[in-house]
Amino acid sequence: xxxxxxxxxxxxxxxxxxxxxxxxxxxxxxxxxxxxxxxxxxxxxxxxxxxxxxxxxxxxxxxxxxxxxxxxxxxxxxxxxxxxxxxxxxxxxxxxxxxxxxxxxxxxxxxxxxxxxxxxxxxxxxxxxxxxxxxxxxxxxxxxxxxxxxxxxxxxxxxxxxxxxxxxxxxxxxxxxxxxxxxxxxxxxxxxxxxxxxxxxxxxxxxxxxxxxxxxxxxxxxxxxxxxxxxxxxxxxxxxxxxxxxxxxxxxxxxxxxxxxxxxxxxxxxxxxxxxxxxxxxxxxxxxxxxxxxxxxxx
Amino acid sequence: xxxxxxxxxxxxxxxxxxxxxxxxxxxxxxxxxxxxxxxxxxxxxxxxxxxxxxxxxxxxxxxxxxxxxxxxxxxxxxxxxxxxxxxxxxxxxxxxxxxxxxxxxxxxxxxxxxxxxxxxxxxxxxxxxxxxxxxxxxxxxxxxxxxxxxxxxxxxxxxxxxxxxxxxxxxxxxxxxxxxxxxxxxxxxxxxxxxxxxxxxxxxxxxxxxxxxxxxxxxxxxxxxxxxxxxxxxxxxxxxxxxxxxxxxxxxxxxxxxxxxxx
Numbered sequence: 001x002x003x004x005x006x007x008x009x010x011x012x013x014x015x016x017x018x019x020x021x022x023x024x025x026x027x028x029x030x031x032x033x034x035x036x037x038x039x040x041x042x043x044x045x046x047x048x049x050x051x052x053x054x055x056x057x058x059x060x061x062x063x064x065x066x067x068x069x070x071x072x073x074x075x076x077x078x079x080x081x082x083x084x085x086x087x088x089x090x091x092x093x094x095x096x097x098x099x100x101x102x103x104x105x106x107x108x109x110x111x112x113x114x115x116x117x118x119x120x121x122x123x124x125x126x127x128x129x130x131x132x133x134x135x136x137x138x139x140x141x142x143x144x145x146x147x148x149x150x151x152x153x154x155x156x157x158x159x160x161x162x163x164x165x166x167x168x169x170x171x172x173x174x175x176x177x178x179x180x181x182x183x184x185x186x187x188x189x190x191x192x193x194x195x196x197x198x199x200x201x202x203x204x205x206x207x208x209x210x211x212x213x214x215x216x217x218x219x220x221x222x223x224x225x226x227x228x229x230x231x232x233x234x235x236x237x238x239x240x241x242x243x244x245x246x247x248x249x250x251x252x253x254x255x256x257x258x259x260x261x262x263x264x265x266x267x268x269x270x271x272x273x274x275x276x277x278x279x280x281x282x283x284x285x286x287x288x289x290x291x292x293x294x295x296x297x298x299x
Numbered sequence: 300x301x302x303x304x305x306x307x308x309x310x311x312x313x314x315x316x317x318x319x320x321x322x323x324x325x326x327x328x329x330x331x332x333x334x335x336x337x338x339x340x341x342x343x344x345x346x347x348x349x350x351x352x353x354x355x356x357x358x359x360x361x362x363x364x365x366x367x368x369x370x371x372x373x374x375x376x377x378x379x380x381x382x383x384x385x386x387x388x389x390x391x392x393x394x395x396x397x398x399x400x401x402x403x404x405x406x407x408x409x410x411x412x413x414x415x416x417x418x419x420x421x422x423x424x425x426x427x428x429x430x431x432x433x434x435x436x437x438x439x440x441x442x443x444x445x446x447x448x449x450x451x452x453x454x455x456x457x458x459x460x461x462x463x464x465x466x467x468x469x470x471x472x473x474x475x476x477x478x479x480x481x482x483x484x485x486x487x488x489x490x491x492x493x494x495x496x497x498x499x500x501x502x503x504x505x506x507x508x509x510x511x512x513x514x515x516x517x518x519x520x521x522x523x524x525x526x527x528x529x530x531x532x533x534x535x536x537x538x539x540x541x542x543x544x545x546x547x548x549x550x551x552x553x554x555x556x557x558x559x560x561x562x
Contacts, residue, residue: 051398076400083398086391091319092312103308104401
């Protein structure tokens with residue numbers, strides 16, 4: 001497979017502030033790549049360098065075989081964008097907005113087709129300013145799609161969606177993958193990243209702290225998470241000595257990370273039986289992307 | 300050429316946007332017509348007044364018709380563009396547009412085309428009111444000059460409106476400075492008060508700016524009893540120089556991304 005995006009040693013500073021401190025990653029053609037990190041980690045800065053909005057301070061960057069630091073019209077014709085905090089003209093209708101943006105591209109989709117892709121086919125005559133927040137975001141995505149791009153940058157495309165609109169958006173992004181589009185996605189929802197991404201990279205303080213397939217990501221230790229409610233009259237320290245594992249508490253919830261789930265569960269349940277303690281909400285699971293994310297970006 | 304179509308598509312949607320903004324329709328089109336009626340009612344009550352103009356005289360009603368038309372051009376071009384583009388920049392609309400393959404010059408040219416259409420509607424309405432209600436006469440040989448002044452004045456003031464956005468970090472700033480400049484300059488440019496009534500130092504200030512030359516040029520077109528095309532080198536060159544200055548500042552310094560939130 002060809003490489004759609006290649007980043008080597010990318011750095012970006014604003015004055016004395018180093019927003020991105022030397023990162024490397026590649027996105028293959030046809031892949032959905034999740035770019036994750038807490039606010040201020042450098043996600044949007046990195047994406048804006050790749051989109052051609054920002055000049056980098058250092059490093060090698062190639063997007064669709066070209067340097068985004070010198071964006072050309074032909075290059076922009078192959079790229080679709082969903083940006084953060086960018087409104088569309090509230091006084092134009094859905095159809096007018098799509099037809100305006102379609103006119104900029106060499107071989108655009110039909111207005112109707114772009115609207116149908118995001119489920120706005122029945123709102124063509126509505127002005128953008130009268131749409132709900134979720135519908136406006138969908139119009140944003142339709143504007144990104146109307147040029148029929150090869151590569152899409154989706155910067156938090158489902159922010160403000162209700163759960164059913166998010167599911168629809170997921171189906172739509174999966175549809176893009178089926179069409180062979182390459183997607184670079186940022187999101188604050190880890191279930192979304194886990195569900196949609198072929199691969200993810202997690203950014204923290206301007207550096208990539210983990211990357212790979214979402215189900216393969218994880219710390220070397222503590223591959224299973226065991227959790228339950230702290231029983232009355234038991235202290236976390238007492239649990240630590242019994243279980244010989246990393247024990248954390250958050251409110252009433254106790255979380256144990258363990259390499260050997262069988263042994264940990266055996267020790268835990270036999271101690272509970274002996275002590276006549278009942279463990280409410282007991283569960284053991286593989287760490288989700290959210291667990292990994294919190295682990296890696298904590299502090 | 301495909302890019303010409305891009306200019307027209309963008310101009311069309313810019314016009315639609317204006318037509319759906321009541322503030323612009325009221326202040327840009329209806330308000331100048333009301334002003335014209337008011338001025339001519341106030342200043343014509345004493346019979347058949349004239350204004351000293353260019354060594355001779357001009358009918359006061361023709362003077363105010365042309366002057367208020369120049370003011371309407373200033374509003375439709377300079378003030379409207381400054382406010383609209385600052386609004387679009389601060390809400391991220393321009394940043395979004397910049398990420399498309401659309402060439403920036405087609406966007407800028409579309410602003411001029413949009414303003415010219417709006418100006419043609421407004422100036423036609425004003426001249427018709429002047430001719431029908433106040434018996435203003437436009438000599439046939441001056442029509443070309445009037446068209447030149449309207450087109451050149453509009454293009455000049457649009458580029459200056461775009462240039463103004465460089466100095467307006469917020470919509471608040473643009474919607475204060477844009478209309479304020481239009482009103483202030485109108486008093487020293489022969490729009491609300493005849494230039495003849497101004498002290499020399501005020502007229503000298505007015506003469507620096509393009510609205511003075513646009514108004515004077517358009518008023519020249521309505522002077523009867525003299526011959527000539529109505530085009531003056533001084534007025535045309537002032538509009539050209541200011542237009543070029545606006546263009547240079549716009550090309551070099553125009554920003555597509557929101558400024559208020561910039562780091």
